[in-house]
Amino acid sequence: MTMLTTTRLPLIRHGGPDDLFAWHDGRPVTVRGYLAAVRDLARRLPEGGFVLNLCADRLGFAVGLGAALLRRQVSLLPPNDTPATLRQLEDSYPGLVCLTDAGAGYPGMTCIEALPQGGLDRLSAAVSPFDGDLAFPADQVAAIAFTSGSTGRPMPQVKSWGTLVRSVHGAGTALGIAGLGAAGLVGTVPHQHMYGLESVALLAMQHGLVLHANRPLFPADIAACLGDFPGRRILVTTPVHLQALLADGTALPPLDLILCATAPLAPQLAIDAEARLGAPLHEIYGCSETGQVAVRRTSATAEWLCIDGIRLRQDEQGSWASGDFLDGETLLADVIELKSDTRFILHGRSADQVNIAGKRSSLAFLNHHLNSVEGVRDGVFFMPNEGGSGTTRLAALVVAPGLTAETLLARLRERIDPVFLPRPLRFVDALPRNPTGKLPREALLRMLATPQRD
Structure with a gap:
């Protein structure tokens, strides 16, 4: 200075x-x-x-x-x-x-x-x-x-x-x-x-x-x-x-x-x-x-x-x-x-870079395509905590009242490599955004862990 x-x-x-x-x-x-x-x-x-x-x-x-x-x-x-x-x-x-x-x-x-x-x-x-x-x-x-x-x-x-x-x-x-x-x-x-x-x-x-x-x-x-x-x-x-x-x-x-x-x-x-x-x-x-x-x-x-x-x-x-x-x-x-x-x-973001099965992408790229699907009001990809198998899988939360999981996944396959398709894919009423519109990772993990009601 x-x-x-x-x-x-x-x-x-x-x-x-x-x-x-x-x-x-x-x-x-x-x-x-x-x-x-x-x-x-x-x-x-x-x-x-x-x-x-x-x-x-x-x-x-x-x-x-x-x-x-x-x-x-x-x-x-x-x-x-x-x-x-x-x-x-x-x-x-x-x-x-x-x-x-x-x-x-x-x-x-x-x-x-x-x-x-x-x-x-x-x-x-x-x-x-x-x-x-x-x-x-x-x-x-x-x-x-x-x-x-x-x-x-x-x-x-x-x-x-x-x-x-x-x-x-x-x-x-x-x-x-x-x-x-x-x-x-x-x-x-x-x-x-x-x-x-x-x-x-x-x-x-x-x-x-x-x-x-x-x-x-x-x-x-x-x-x-x-x-x-x-x-x-x-x-x-x-x-x-x-x-x-x-x-x-x-x-x-x-x-x-x-x-x-x-x-x-x-x-x-x-x-x-x-x-x-x-x-x-x-x-x-x-x-x-x-x-x-x-x-x-x-x-x-x-x-x-x-x-x-x-x-x-x-x-x-x-x-x-x-x-x-x-x-x-x-x-x-x-x-x-x-x-x-x-x-x-x-x-x-450096932390947003993902590597699955030797293929690279970014969460920003994936989120862009998710939110570009007609019928998606809001959605986010993120990396959940790894399970006991150590297998890397992306998760996604999405607000899309008029879509089914099958329809959304089919539209995503047209846009992104299938290795990056979210598993699990969870439909929610709203994403847990903070006052600045950001999505804290802890809030996403809590929402993903909450049992989904029928």
């Missing part, structure tokens, strides 16, 4: 105190109101090193992030809020304080509501003069994000303020965000996840966008949130949410940009989305360890372009990412074909 300790980077990059910062509970929130709420919460936070930001309200989350930075406290961003996860975090970070939405609470934990009682209007009127120069050292630790971890225990990923800001600036430049002005931004992904943190909360804060405080999931709710903005609009989503949105057929207000991440996006889905929604769709590639790495317009090219400051190299271990704002190098968990140190083609 090349940034000096003396480098300070602003909390937000809006033009002035009366610019819109967010849309919250049917009302606009100005930059003045947001900064007043940040300082109010900073005064209410007790001494300590860590805050557990569990706010579902995006405005409350952004206020909590700013207040923690102001108090030089670190925001913990958990993968979920299950009792087991919260106990593990309490054990690892004694004395942490939990930031919540109004009325929310977690038994046994010290909780503080992020937004002030009485509303932001009271604070805005009371704060004078306006101070819009809130900035923090680039090397200040801003957040610790967590991956689920192979052991089931959350694995910490420490992020400095400079790393986060530079990453978001690089992505914004690659996506042409500056040309959209003060566009309204709606996201369907949780902001405690790195994708949501960078591409929803921080993208808005660092590019002068207007952040919608809601996190809609259903098509009608997405349309309603987008409709709250009169001007330009950005939708940040996932392939799963995008597919559901297109299948539903709900009409959306005009869009100017669609961002997508968390899972491979089929080119045909990207083409359909652009045609139906009337806006360019860009994918973001990254991981919790590095944050955002590269972008591409999926309908136009298979190549990814690294964001400004990121470079790749390869050796016998795999592909490594480094950058001006990253600490050292990170080994990426994907099979990558390098075209240059800033351009590449992604061939799927």
